[in-house]
Amino acid sequence: MSNRPTSPLNPRERILMGPGPSTVPARILRALAAPTLGHLDPQFIEYMDDTCQLIRDAYQTKNLLSFPVSGTGMAGMETIIANLIEPADEAIVCINGVFGGRMKDNLQRCGATVHAIEVPWGETFSNEAIAEAVEKHPNAKMLGIVHAETSTGAHQDLSGLAEIVHDAGMLLAVDAVTSLGGHELKVDEWGIDAIYSGTQKCLSCPPGLSPVSFSDRALERMDQRKTKVQSWYLDVSMLKNYYTGSGGRAYHHTAPINMIYALRESLAIVMEEGLENRIARHREMHLLLREGLEDLGFTYIPKQSLCTLNCVALPDGVDDAGIRGRLLSEYDIEIGGGLGVFAGKAWRIGLMGHSATKRNINTLLAALSDVM
Amino acid sequence: MSNRPTSPLNPRERILMGPGPSTVPARILRALAAPTLGHLDPQFIEYMDDTCQLIRDAYQTKNLLSFPVSGTGMAGMETIIANLIEPADEAIVCINGVFGGRMKDNLQRCGATVHAIEVPWGETFSNEAIAEAVEKHPNAKMLGIVHAETSTGAHQDLSGLAEIVHDAGMLLAVDAVTSLGGHELKVDEWGIDAIYSGTQKCLSCPPGLSPVSFSDRALERMDQRKTKVQSWYLDVSMLKNYYTGSGGRAYHHTAPINMIYALRESLAIVMEEGLENRIARHREMHLLLREGLEDLGFTYIPKQSLCTLNCVALPDGVDDAGIRGRLLSEYDIEIGGGLGVFAGKAWRIGLMGHSATKRNINTLLAALSDVM
Incomplete structure (x- = not known):
């Protein structure tokens, strides 16, 4: 020793x-350092409720199930995939950089058969190319795509995509790690079913949390699961009681209290700026x-x-x-x-x-x- | 909106x-609020190295692979289990409260066949009872036990346990969430192969990280895996480059920078007190x-x-x-x-x-x- x-x-x-x-402003660092409350303290529950509402506001969604995953952006990716995919499901993933590739790896670890469509790094996908893939793999349960590829700087247009994906009975899952709070991102209007981001990018909060949101369509899919989610830590069926208050505030894991303070402050700053x-x-x-x-x-x-x-x-x-x-x-x-x-x-x-x-x-x- | x-x-x-x-002292809150560095910044890498060394010191181990998982204590449990267990493996788990039960759930989600031994809540296990279970299930790859049951306050004596477990070719995995920094805990002397804790208990750091440590025996087991770890986020084979520096500091996920500052400070306080x-x-x-x-x-x-x-x-x-x-x-x-x-x-x-x-x-x- x-x-x-x-x-x-x-x-x-x-x-x-x-x-x-990104650089964290002093105001968010001060929020981070506020006195730690217990995770079941009524005052903390209020702060958590504020945070979930601010996540909805930032994503421009009414999705009830919007909350901060207790891990970094990659934990958000895994939360989306592990909860929406069951072993032997098929999924389509659009790869034009590192993070599409990671979606594929995550999907495979959940037992999915993955159909990848690829364009060269730096390019983006046309709705025609995606429609073709959807037609070719009609049994896929989900299509995953990266809104803002952090490895290439490519900005994927998501408009009109949901119609293609939903008409085929699939869910639309989106990586918004580098766009939330910096680019237009309209979860409800664009028909996104599951989305994740990170705190340390355009929100300028320290890393450690991943804001996610699930549509009612995604909730239905989760309710119909025949198998348990393979990750205990990220199992939304257990997490949702704590974050939405449905069925009491059941203890699942201890929320990262001070990081929640900082995220709440950073989202408040986003809303103040507009x-x-x-x-x-x-x-x-x-x-x-x-x-x-x-x-x-x-x-x-x-x-x-x-x-x-x-x-x-x-x-x-x-x-x-x-x-x-x-x-x-x-x-x-x-x-x-x-x-x-x-x-x-x-x-x-x-x-x-x-x-x-x-x-x-x-x-x-x-x-x-x-x-x- | x-x-x-x-x-x-x-x-x-x-x-x-x-x-x-537990109550977080002002000194740790101040560390938490220090300016955020990049996760590949040489200065931050030094702070991470300090933190890993302090985790070794607190666990009284020389284990190279000792690091803070980027999630709370329950993410630490999942890290241990997901990395050491493959589908169809057998495992023994000792249940005398909530957290032994969670180990069982986690093991099953990783595809293990679980042999649970139980005593009433509040009681602890004798080495004789454990030896009997080990003898009865000789194919088990791991025995999981809780050092400090947060649900019952029971303190499990771990001395002499490793011999029983190792003689049968199994690994010893321990939950030390409520004991690290508050109770005697000698990872090397007690022959523990994998251990996890939380930051928000006897270290008095805010919640959000889980210090873990793996023995060489556990590392060998991981090197022999035939299947990928089912969690991408918690896959030690990818994480270990970043934390130990072997093979460069490859980017895996963005470490929770400010939480690492706080954990480093909290462990420094532990060592100053002795x-x-x-x-x-x-x-x-x-x-x-x-x-x-x-x-x-x-x-x-x-x-x-x-x-x-x-x-x-x-x-x-x-x-x-x-x-x-x-x-x-x-x-x-x-x-x-x-x-x-x-x-x-x-x-x-x-x-x-x-x-x-x-x-x-x-x-x-x-x-x-x-x-x-």
Whole structure:
């Protein structure tokens, strides 16, 4: 056993412009540090109810079953899939980056037969291509698609998709990790049946929770299950009592109390700014950054780029790790490297939530001009 | 969409003496609120390494694979079971309360055939009873047992158990949610192969993480798996690169950065106090509370009581919910009701970490004298 004293905690105040986490504002950090309540304390239950309502508001949904999963965004993905899929079910998944691939892996671990449709990284899917896949695999129970591919910066248009998927009797499941609170996202209007996100992206809350929402159609599917959900921790049939209050507030697991405080505060900030204003701000900041990056010789990889995550190819001769290292060590600015097939060839620059400001963009562009 | 403003966050400063969370000291809340770093930031990686080393120290183990699971204690249970059990494996589980029962449920969801041995709630298992079960089910791959049953307050003696379990070629898996940092717990000396705990009990950190540790024997078992772990989020074969640094710090999921700050701080506090001193304090406080409760007519349910959780039968005529409600609303003191078969008949009074003080005990006993 070591008896060495642990050094004092003193994290540097980085500007976080990578693929997440984004910079957390002081107001959310203060909420995080409020006194811890018990998870069955009536006051905490009120805060949890507020949080669930704010999740509904941010997703633009009336779905009763909207709540924060007690894990990060990937736990949200697993919650959706493990609860909606039973062994031997078929599912369609659209893969154009890392996270579509992870959906496939998750589906297979739940025993599903997966029909993957793929386009090159950085591209997005047309409704025609999806309609074709749906027609080809009529027994699929679910179609999974990524709204905002954090690995490529591609922005998937979801309009008109639900009709295709629902007409075939399937559920529409969506990854919105990098879009919630930064891009237009209308769960009810777009007919999304199951959706998950993360707290550390456009909500600018620390990582640790995953806001999810399920439609009535998804609830029916879960009620008809013949097998138990393979994950105890993520089993919605047990979780829903605690989050919706139906049948009392049965204890399942201890909710991450202080993280709920922070998420509630971050969603309150989103609503104070107003969803439309916030989305407009992300768009405006994206255009500003884009102009600066293109002036420096960077080119955007996706045709349909996210505003919240800017994935750009490096100009010839740029030292990927070297320059990112200098941005971090000399300027306290974090940006992200490429993931998967883009490793070493692309950067991912986040403009999410509290990080999406003119000040940060100017600071980054000036630093880049210095070091390149 | 609601446009009502969210009320300011203002949680009451409760004295938390229930089954968890315990009261979180200001120093840990301050650590929680430190500026958020990226999960691949070299400074954060150092903090994570510190945290893993402190987890080893607290568990008194040299196990390399010791890390905080990104979920609460129940996610730790699922991590242990999902990684060590494959479909059609047999397992033995010792049930003397809620959490042994949950182990069984988790094992079954992983496809195991479960042999449960049971004693009445509040009692503990003799090594003879366990040896008999091991002999009866020689094909079992694992024996699961709860060190500190949070539902009954029973304290399971684990000495001598590993020999029985290992001689039969099985792994020993232990629930230490309510004992880590409050009771003697010697993972290496006691031959424990897999163990999980929670942050919100005797570490007095907010809930949200689960410190786990795996022995080399457990690692070998995982390396020999023929099937993928059914949970992507909790798959140790992918997680271990990030936490141990072997094969680079591959991105798996975004670690809950600020919760790691808080856990690191809470474990540093444990080590500053010293494990032996801390355990002695929990014992001393338990004896003090016990004397006071017995004077008031309460009787301890388990023969082998935990120091950290005091499960007592209510004297005749005591209004369970009414008095607990008054303690909370008039005195800002939280204690826990009975769980499962003890609902309405017992209280669970926690003396964990920062909550285990003479001041809190006197305050609680005085309040109880007032309201009873």
